[in-house]
Each structure stands twice: as C-alpha cells, then as structure tokens.
Amino acid sequence: MSGSIQDTFFEECEELLEATDEGLSAIEGGDHNPEVVNAVFRAVHSIKGGAGAFGLDELVAFAHRFETVFDEVRANRMELDEPLIQLLLRSCDHLYNLVAVARDGGETDQAHHDMLIEALDKYIPEEEEDLTFEPMGLGGPMDVSAIDIPAAPTEETYQIHFRPLKDMYSTGNEPIFLFQALQEMGELSIELDVMELPGFDSIDPEESYLSWNLTLVTTEARSTVEAVFEFVEGLCELSIEGAGDAEADAAALAALEAAFGGAPADPTPVSEPAAMVEETPAAPFEQPAPAPTPEAKPEASGGKPAAPKAENAKSEQRGPNPTLRVDLERVDRLINAVGELIINHSMLAQQIANLDVADVRDVETELEGFKNLARDIQEGVMSIRAQPVKPLFQRMARIVREASSATGKTCKLVTEGENTEVDKTVIERLADPLTHILRNAVDHGIEKPEDREGTNKDRVGEIRLTASHRSGSVCIEVKDDGAGVNRPRVKQIAIEKGLIPENAELTDSEIDNLLFAPGFSTAKEVSNLSGRGVGMDVVKNAVTGLGGRINISSSPGKGSTFTIILPLTLAVMDGMVVSVADQTMVVPITSIVETMRGNDDMINNLGADGTLLSIRGSFVPICDVAGALGLEKKDDQPPGVYLLVETETGQRSALAVDDIHDQRQVVIKSLDGVCGEIAGVAAATILGDGKIAMILDPESILATSPAVGAFDTERRMSNAS
Amino acid sequence: MKTKVLAIDDSRTIRNLLAATLEEAGFEYVSAVDGREGVDMYDDVAPDVVITDINMPNLDGFGVIEELRGTDINSKVPILVLTTESAPEMKARARNAGATGWITKPFDDASLIFALKRVTGAAA
Amino acid sequence: MQAEVKSNDQEVKHAQFSEFVSFTVAGQAFCLKITQIREIRRWSPVTILPHAPSDVLGVMNLRGAVIPIYDLSARFGLETTEASERNVVIVVSSAGKPVGLLAESVSEIISINPEEIQETPPVDSRNTKEYIQGIISHDETMVRIINLDAVISVPEQVL
DSSP: OOHHHHHHHHHHHHHHHHHHHHHHHHHHTTOOOHHHHHHHHHHHHHHHHHHHHTTOHHHHHHHHHHHHHHHHHHTTSSOOOHHHHHHHHHHHHHHHHHHHHHHHOOOOOHHHHHHHHHHHHTTSOGGGOOOOOOOOOSSSSSOSOOOOOOSSOOOEEEEEEEEEOHHHHHTTOOHHHHHHHHHTTEEEEEEEEOTTOOOGGGOOTTSOOOEEEEEEEESSOHHHHHHHTGGGTTSEEEEEEETTOHHHHHHHHHHHHHHHSSOOSSOOOOOHHHHHHHHSTTSOOOOSSOOOOGGGHHHHHHTOTTHHHHHHHHHHHOOSOOOOOOOHHHHHHHHHHHHHHHHHHHHHHHHHHHSOOSOOHHHHHHHHHHHHHHHHHHHHHHHHHEEESHHHHHHHHHHHHHHHHHHTOOEEEEEEOTTOEEEHHHHHHHHHHHHHHHHHIIIIISOOHHHHHHTTOOSSEEEEEEEEEETTEEEEEEEEOSOOOOHHHHHHHHHHTTSSOTTOOOOHHHHHHGGGSTTOOOOSSOOTTTTTTOOHHHHHHHHHHTTOEEEEEEETTTEEEEEEEEESOSSEEEEEEEEETTEEEEEEGGGEEEEEEOOGGGEEEETTTEEEEEETTEEEEEEEHHHHTTOOOSSOOOOOEEEEEEOTTSOEEEEEESEEEEEEEEEOBOOTTTSSOOTTEEEEEEOTTSOEEEEEOHHHHHHHOHHHHHHHHHHHHHHHO | OOOEEEEEOSOHHHHHHHHHHHHHTTOEEEEESSHHHHHHHHHHHOOSEEEEESSOSSSOHHHHHHHHHHSGGGTTSOEEEEESOOOHHHHHHHHHHTOOEEEESSOOHHHHHHHHHHHHOOOO | OEEOOOOOTTSOOOTTOEEEEEEEETTEEEEEEGGGEEEEEEOOOOBOOTTOOTTEEEEEEETTEEEEEEEHHHHTTSOOOOOOTTOEEEEEEETTEEEEEEESEEEEEEEEOGGGOBOOOOOSOHHHHHHEEEEEEETTEEEEEEOHHHHHHHHHHHO
16 A cells, blocks of 8 residues: 555544544534534544554554444434543544554553543443454355365365345346356356246236356355355355265255256256356356446436436535645745746846836836736746645634643633634644743643632633734744733843842843743743753744744733734745845834934934934934845945834834835745855845845844844843832 | 546545546546535546545435435436445445445455446456 | 866767866865756855855845856955956856855866866865865866865855
8 A cells, every 4th residue: 555545544533533523522512413523423433444454553442442433423322421522522632643653653642542442432432342343354244054166276166156136136136247256266167057937928028037057167165256246145045065965965955956946957958148248257258137337327317307407406505715735845836937927027027127228118018917926926926825724723612621621720722713723834833832821821820729729710721722814924922811021020031040130120021021031931840741851941942943033912810912923924024124234134014113314413323332323302223234144344434324123022123224225025035055044134035036045033133133132131230220 | 448437435545546546547536525525526527437525515326316316317327335334234225316336435446346347347 | 158068978978987066265276066056157246145254245146036146266265265256156056056156267168087086185274175076187287176065055054
C-alpha cells in the first residue's frame, strides 16, 4: 500500500476527528439532532474502516468501541448523559493521540488507554462485548462446515449442482460469472439442465428454470470453491461434492435423485445455449439476463422523468460548497509568481517614469489597469491560503480539557469567530503559542473551584477564545475570568531574576508585560503543564516571528486578556521605503505611529550618547537605525527623518533614518535558509528596481540599540528616586 | 473494453485504496463521495458494477441499492456493498434491498478482485 | 549579463573524465565540477546583510529568489575582494538552495581524469584542509578542487 494513500488517510483522519469533535461539542451544547449524532457515528466509523485497511489494530479496536457505544446512542437505546458525553469527548481526544502515534510513532499512554477502554466497555451491551474485529476470510461466510484441503495441494474433483432460485437474478448475480471464476481454478466442464423448462407459451420470464451440473478439477481448497458461491448462498440450490468423499458421493446421489426424481448420471442432452457454454466458456455469450449496456441508456433516461428533480434536490441538499484539494506547493508557486508580477509592475512603472517622454498618460492609464488586475489576482490567490480558525480552536478546546484534568480545575472554553479566515501558515504557527497561553490560563489564571466559590464566582472557570478581523489585521484574544496577574509577585520575581532594578517604578501594564521577558516564569517550580522550561517569551517570539504583536491586560480578581494582532497574510505587507546608510530598507507601516522631518531644534542631548526628540512638548529616545544595524555612514549628515514607533509596552521611540521614499506594498521574502537570524531584520523584499531590501523589525532594532536601552534604565532609575 | 466500476464511499481513504487497487488491476474507476452523488452520476457513468459503502451522508448504501434497483433498466447491474460489519443481518439487509454481494472492510486486493470477478466476470 | 556555462557536446570525452570549471580567486586557481554550477553571472552590487561576517557580502536577487553571496577569497582566509564589474558570481546549489560565490574571473573548462587528482598535502591552515578536496596539475599550474559542501555549509553556523 503506497505511502501517499496512507498520508491521505491521516489527513482524512484529522478532518474526521474534527467532525467528531465538533459533533460531540454540539451534543454537549444540547444539540441532539439525529443528523449530528449520525455524522459523529459515520466519522468514527470511517476512521475505523481506514485504520483497518492499514492494519492499525490499536486504533481500529478503540474506534470500534467508540462506534459501538455511539451506535447504542444512535439507536436511542442509551441516553447521552453528561458523564457519557465527557467520556466520549475524552475518547475523541484519545483517538487524536492514537492517530498521532500511528502517524508519527511514539507510545500511547497505556494506563489512560486501558482506563478509557474499561469505561467504554461499561456502556457496551453484553451480547456485543465480543469486540474482536476480524476481517472475514473468504471461506468464512459460507456456513458449510469447512473441510479444508490439507497443506499439500492435491487435485480434487468436485461435482457441483447449482440451481438458481428466481430471487438470485434480482440481486444482479449471474451464473456465468460464477462459472468463469470456477474455471480459473482448474478444469471445468459445464452441463446445462433444461429439464424443468416448460413449453414456450407457459414460460414465466421472471421464473428460474435452468440448473447446471459442473465438474471442477482443481487444487484449490474446498473453502475457496465454496467462496465462489458466497453471494448466492440461500438464493440457489447448491451442492458441492468432492469425488474422493464416498459418503458425500452417496449424499450427492441422494440429493440429485431428490432433485431430479430420476437417474442423475445422464442428464437430458444439452440444448443450444449449453453447447455454447461448453464450446466457448470464457467468451462473452448471450447472458440469461443482460446487464444494462450504454445502448440502453436513452431508454433509461426517457423512462426517468424524475431526473431533473433529482438535479434540483442535489443542489439543495449539498451543504458545503464543492471544494478542490490542491497541493499547497502549487498555491505557493502561484503566490510567488503573483509577487513577481507586482514587482514587475513597479519596475515597469519606475522605468516609464524615468523615460524622457512628454506624454505618458495613456501608458500610465493602462499601467494602472495592470496594477489593479495584478492586485485582484493577488487577493484571489491569497484567499486560497486563507482558512477558518475553527480546527485550531477545536484543538484548543482539547488542550483546555487536558489542562483542566491535569490541574484539578474545572474550566470551559468558549470560542467566538471560528469562521474567521487566516493564512494557513499563520494558523499552523499559532498552534504552539496558543496552546501555551491556554495552558497558562488554566494553570495560573483560573483559580481552584473552591477558591472561586469563595469569591462568588462560578465554580467553572471560563476562558474565551475569540478571533476577529480588525482593520486589515487578525485579532486573536484569550480572555479568562481568573485571578488576574499577581503584580507584586511578578515584580518580585523580575527583581530576583535581575530583569529590572530593585527600585524600578513600573506601571501596571509594564509589570504585566514582564511576563513576556526572556527567562521569566512565575511557577515556583516548573510544573509539568505550562512549564517545560519555556516561558511566555517563547510565545512572544512566535507571534513576532509571524509579524504580529501580543499584549496582555489584566484586572486583579477579574482575569487577564491576551491579545494577539497578526497581519492578514504573511506574503505581502505595507511598508515604508526608507534609506539608511545608502541602503534602501523597508519598515512595516503597522509599527509606525507618525513620521516627521527633523531639524536640530528638535534634538536634545542627554548624557554622553543619549539623544531625545522633542515632539509637541514630550521627549522620546532616538535610535539611530544605521548604528543599530552596524552600518557605517559614508557622510556625516545627521539623519533627516524620524519614524515614531510604539512598542508593546506603550513605550515610544524615534527611529532615525536618512530619508523616506514612498509607501508601498512589498512581497515578503523570508531569509530562512539564506542566512541565520539577523538582529533588527525581519525579512527581505525585492524592490521595483530588482534590488533586494531588508525589511526591518523595529522592536528588535530598539532592543539592540544601546542608546534606547540606556535611556530606559535611566528613566526607571530617575522615576524610582 | 475495461470494466467500469462506480465506487461510492464518503471516506477518501477507502476511495483511494479502491482506486489504487482497481486501476492497478486494469479496471476503469469512477467515484462518488456519497449515495446521492453516486445515484445522480449513475446514468452518465453507466458503470458495469457499483461498489457502495453503507454508512454515508445524504443517502446511505441501502438507499443507493433501492434507487438503482427501483429503475427497471438498472435492475441487473451488480452492486457490491462495502461493509465493516461482519454481522450477518447487515448482509441480509443489503441482499433484501437487492445487493449482489459484499466486500468486508478491511479488504485486501485479492478479495476485492475476487468479489468483482464473481459478479462481473472481469478478469483481474 | 549572464553567461551560461555548458559542456561542449562536440568535444570527445572519455567516460571517466569529469569536466571542471576553473577560476581565479585572489590570484590562485580553483575549480568546481561543472555539474555543481548552476550559472555564472557578472557581479552587480549586492544588498548588505547587517551584522554579517566579512566573508558574507550580502544578498542578491536571482529571478525572484533571495540568495546569499560569499566572498570566496575571504572565506579561504585570503584578502577580501574589492568586487567590481569584472568579477563573477558563480551560482551553486546548497541543499537545493542557490548560493552565490564571488570569484575574480572564470578561466576555462578543463577535463580531469579522477586518477590525476592528488590529495591535499598537509598544511597548517585549517581553512585550507576543510575547503580544498584535492589538487591537480593543469598546464603546469596547480588547480585547487573546492569542497563545495564545506565552503557553503559553514557560514550558517557562523551567522
């Protein structure tokens, strides 16, 4: 079995598990629509079916138990009460694990596995407890006590009497095909018996009058011979007698005598059709009841006035829009090509502008049309990559369940805006940070049930996960109704870890944001849940790696909210094109608050190298971008332009650059694999002239800038005194 | 002429497995993702044999058999049901509806081809 | 601006002979197997990578892909090249990703019998040992065969 089929199986498993999860959640929410129940049943059933094909026994066995229990529910023989729903949800989680283990290797938590199996078994009625799920062998279905030929293949002669009943023809079974199957096993001779055929005028076309006597010489096992007749068992009179079996011989004689009421040895001489069978047994001869042929089609459609109606029903019944599955690589190639197209447009526009031609208006109009078309294509292509966050949110529901049971807390996850569409890569790379935030919310945010009761809160903690589009960005919010950030504790830890000076005076927001500082972890010991030695700084890095920002706001006793703002797409970005030390660079528009041309009056020195920019009466530290990037300026001109940027803590700084050129959309080219991580640089892009420009990361530039860092400390120190 | 198989199954995995095995064995393979689509496609495809799953959305396998057998002209096309239930009543129900035979999941290549051979005569 | 290097089909080749492209770096002769080279381009100014080591010149646009350019001379521990229009960038592939190598100029295509390749004699320089796979004598000059994997894999760790 080829690997790719197995890959699709795992892909499909993900979808089926999501459907199961979704269905169970709907049921948990009170939706007992039979179609929801059926959908869950079918999904688990399909997992089992696929898993069986790949010999994933553990998965098959577990899915089978799940399915068996759920079938009881489906048949209304069992009530779906709260404990059962919870068991099924946990079983669904476990199915995820089993699929993951089957796909990626590793070990299942055996104790957990056994515990769930035991719990599920309690719901399974006794007569169905035999859960050994075995594919039926070919010989199995026939309820004739199988007398298998012993190991060494010896030749055996079988006398087969076969008389179809009229019902057999209505199932679409044809004797000739059975004979052909027998013929492939050895030497077959066929005799048609038309003794029962009545006179022509009294023939009932629906009735079956013919019977056959077959002699088969084969080395195949008797069970294999019997298996040929598996589908017609009960639809025919059948006897299969091995020649070597004297007793059977006698029985055959008796049977034949009973059947024909005369000497069986010499049946009536064969009639025409039988002769054809003998002469050309394998040839496609006239069949007793012809199968439909394409020629019969006009009749078929003519006799089916219901056809157009069925068409209508089709379009009404189909729920989801038809979809097309495309290799992601193809989409990405298209995205790259569109990116090139847009760059190509800018190059053309630039070159036309440089031409010394008096009237370029017509060209410019056409070029504008070109630009709009390119943008349309780009938007279309980008939307292919966009996916609803729903599957991600469903995974998170699982995370919250797991985290709750691990910490002995009771919480529920409420999700909103599940249909918000986000770039596929963003969704993939958001899974880890979100998991961490949610575990953190359960572990550190939500209080123990008894503590919650003491503060007049519902025993069950609530975590709200929301996705929404907000002015060209995607906003993901995780809001819990827990205790909020313990600020005195956070501050103390930060001081202990040397993250802030002991006498630092911080705003509430600044303290909350210390959670994202590298090396910070509030857990006294690394808990096995949200610990693992990583802190919220990893979350922050992951989000900034996606070109996004993360914020926390907290209210003591009422809970905390993490807000993640992400760009809609990873491939294109609005940027400000600037020049720094003779290099052209791009600064993301999203991080720029304001731009201004500077003059000497606005610059104020502070200490040895600190400089402040005064804007409307307030002072912000200046960061020289060239210096922060380690670039040397050829001339000693003071920077001409300041970009006012704001960090996540609300701290403002001014990035000093030489000049601003324009503002435009740029195609982001990752530097992954080109070079390692560069401080201050997020990615690269290709400009209209074909040159590469670095896309800067203001946060990271500020972090590397000694001037701003020094200023920060100074300000804190001075505030503290 | 190749023997044309119309496979109706809502599981992509099963469809892939059928496609791989059948195409390898020289059958022509057409598939539908649920019973409704299978029945709708039937006239256009004009298959030599139908393989259908039982548990499917929109129209289940029994419904497929009933609809295909309901039209006189179609009544003789062989229909094989794919079933994981080894329970005899599932087969009995399928047969009463007019199924020609059954294939028990998980199936191996040989048993699939063997089943097709017995209802279409097609050599693998 | 771009000169494709192709093996000459008319040339009668011995089955065991391999074709190499020879070029000069800081006055010394080096070569690479022709199959390792994707294309050779004339030098054009690159975009500087901030904080990059001295042997990484920057990045350039190769038909929409961002590729890093290394100064071979600096990498071999020789003096850094003052790149000009006369210089060339040899584009090679590293794990499927293109990488550009700055060289002074391309000399010629030479056929080498693998049996003629001599092991690099022991020298003190660590760089030399790592980067040079072997040496051959061609027209009475010594041509150094570059160990491409070593040359282009190291910078990732350096950066």
